[in-house]
Amino acid sequence: MKHHISVFGLGKLGASMVAAMASRGFHVIGVDILKNAVDALNTGLAPVQETGLEEMLTAYRHRIRATLNSEDAIRNSSLSFIIVPTPSDERGAFSLKYAEHAITEIGRALARKNEYHVVVVTSTVLPGATRYGLLPILEAASGKKCGQDFGLCYSPEFIALGTTIRDLLNPDFFLIGQFDDRSGDALEAIYRQVCLKNLAVHRMSMENAEIAKIALNSYVTLKISFSNVLADLCERIPGGNVDVVSAALGADSRIGRKYLTGGMGFAGPCFPRDNVALNFIGSSLGANCNLLQSNDAYNQAVLGRFIEKIKQVASGFKTIAVLGLAYKQLSHVIDHSPGIALACALAEAGYQVTGYDPLANDAARIALRHHAHIADSLEQCLKEAEVILVTTRDAAFQGLTAADFLQSKNQVTIVDFWRCLHPSLSTVPGIRYIPIGRCFDDETAALRIRELWEKHSSPIPLCIELPMSPLPAAP
Ligand SMILES: NC(=O)c1ccc[n+]([C@@H]2O[C@H](COP(=O)([O-])OP(=O)(O)OC[C@H]3O[C@@H](n4cnc5c(N)ncnc54)[C@H](O)[C@@H]3O)[C@@H](O)[C@H]2O)c1
Numbered sequence: 001m002k003h004h005i006s007v008f009g010l011g012k013l014g015a016s017m018v019a020a021m022a023s024r025g026f027h028v029i030g031v032d033i034l035k036n037a038v039d040a041l042n043t044g045l046a047p048v049q050e051t052g053l054e055e056m057l058t059a060y061r062h063r064i065r066a067t068l069n070s071e072d073a074i075r076n077s078s079l080s081f082i083i084v085p086t087p088s089d090e091r092g093a094f095s096l097k098y099a100e101h102a103i104t105e106i107g108r109a110l111a112r113k114n115e116y117h118v119v120v121v122t123s124t125v126l127p128g129a130t131r132y133g134l135l136p137i138l139e140a141a142s143g144k145k146c147g148q149d150f151g152l153c154y155s156p157e158f159i160a161l162g163t164t165i166r167d168l169l170n171p172d173f174f175l176i177g178q179f180d181d182r183s184g185d186a187l188e189a190i191y192r193q194v195c196l197k198n199l200a201v202h203r204m205s206m207e208n209a210e211i212a213k214i215a216l217n218s219y220v221t222l223k224i225s226f227s228n229v230l231a232d233l234c235e236r237i238p239g240g241n242v243d244v245v246s247a248a249l250g251a252d253s254r255i256g257r258k259y260l261t262g263g264m265g266f267a268g269p270c271f272p273r274d275n276v277a278l279n280f281i282g283s284s285l286g287a288n289c290n291l292l293q294s295n296d297a298y299n300q301a302v303l304g305r306f307i308e309k310i311k312q313v314a315s316g317f318k319t320i321a322v323l324g325l326a327y328k329q330l331s332h333v334i335d336h337s338p339g340i341a342l343a344c345a346l347a348e349a350g351y352q353v354t355g356y357d358p359l360a361n362d363a364a365r366i367a368l369r370h371h372a373h374i375a376d377s378l379e380q381c382l383k384e385a386e387v388i389l390v391t392t393r394d395a396a397f398q399g400l401t402a403a404d405f406l407q408s409k410n411q412v413t414i415v416d417f418w419r420c421l422h423p424s425l426s427t428v429p430g431i432r433y434i435p436i437g438r439c440f441d442d443e444t445a446a447l448r449i450r451e452l453w454e455k456h457s458s459p460i461p462l463c464i465e466l467p468m469s470p471l472p473a474a475p
Pocket of ligand 1: 008009010011012013014031032033034037048083084085086098099101102103122123124125157158159160161269270
């Protein structure tokens with residue numbers, strides 16, 4: 001029999017979780033403090049933008065309801081996921097203020113419930129937060145004992161915005177940090193029904209799971225930075241091509257191809273802050289976290305490198321179009337968006353900047369109100385642009401033709417940060433195509449690298465005289 005579950009927090013991850021769970025036959029009760037989010041869910045609408053979310057909420061509406069009332073949700077479910085925000089605080093740690101509020105409400109509801117209930121913290125928290133930050137509040141508010149009257153787990157999800165529902169239903173593995181076996185068994189039983197494949201479930205202490213979650217994200221950021229170092233290097237080597245190098249590197253099973261692309265730095269609401277937070281907890285406890293600090297500093301410097309490069313290629317031009325204002329394609333989120341940062345910096349440098357994004361135009365209009373004009377269509381954005389920056393791999397950008405870029409102009413410069421445009425563009429008269437991560441001036445690069453070797457090579461000896469060793473005496 002499928003359980004009734006509840007999800008506290010109907011944001012980007014929580015609403016997708018509701019839809020994913022309902023699609024697997026669970027009856028799901030969503031809880032939020034925002035009436036709009038609750039009303040949206042009750043009418044089959046998506047409270048946030050996410051690929052396929054509204055379609056799924058509509059399709060499984062008969063198994064979904066939402067409420068502002070925590071007690072209703074706890075009484076009518078046997079397990080609750082907490083997926084509320086954990087924003088970064090001034091130290092770089094994750095604040096528990098929303099989670100504390102949610103867990104207090106859950107505790108009060110548990111005080112009036114006789115049956116065993118499992119509470120699962122899914123929000124990203126730092127090591128120790130579940131046991132030492134949230135559990136005491138839960139026990140105090142409920143007047144009950146963990147392990148006896150209720151269970152507790154820390155179990156994060158590993159999703160990417162834009163593919164959240166697909167990722168929730170097809171994870172690489174499940175991670176369960178459990179207070180005790182009973183809590184972990186209850187959650188594993190649910191996960192086994194969510195995923196159709198027989199996936200690995202890694203069960204461990206809550207602290208190890210808290211470390212694993214944030215370490216995974218931070219490790220991915222190291223990989224991104226490494227591939228950006230390679231992209232930078234490839235641009236300086238005659239014929240250098242980061243895609244060719246990465247394909248070879250990624251074929252090694254120790255490395256793998258994912259996130260080894262070379263392009264923009266890591267961005268969005270999770271990666272930058274997770275790296276900072278891992279550094280915070282490690283440094284606070286005395287671990288040497290120089291590697292994480294360097295990664296963060298390097299990532300911030302990537303943008304500076306691009307700004308200098310764009311200023312060089314845009315010298316003599318006035319108008320710049322930025323295609324891609326979300327931090328990545330398929331998302332409306334602009335947190336740490338490289339497109340937004342570039343638009344600001346270039347406007348401040350005196351360029352006339354126009355931006356466009358299929359999903360993030362509304363958010364960008366507010367963020368860039370003093371810096372850039374936001375175009376209502378791609379066509380409008382490209383109309384006057386002399387220099388065009390393609391900052392995300394959006395399908396709408398990948399399909400652009402030479403005629404779309406040129407319109408009535410004789411000449412345009414295109415900087416393709418992900419090398420995602422059609423390769424034929426590089427040969428079209430009037431288009432100067434600059435792919436990031438590939439050498440685009442072999443001649444200058446050859447001069448520099450030749451100089452490096454010529455300066456340091458010693459004169460070639462005409463013949464090499466080997467020291468003669470005496471012949472062994474004849475026996
Ligand atoms: N978005 C991601 O890509 C992602 C990925 C992995 C983990 N996470 C983590 O998941 C958590 C939630 O992230 P998000 O992006 O879904 O946040 P979000 O801001 O999109 O949504 C959070 C929702 O929680 C609601 N909320 C706040 N306090 C509440 C309370 N006391 N009770 C009930 N609802 C409450 C808010 O009103 C909002 O609707 C964070 O800890 C985040 O780090 C997010």
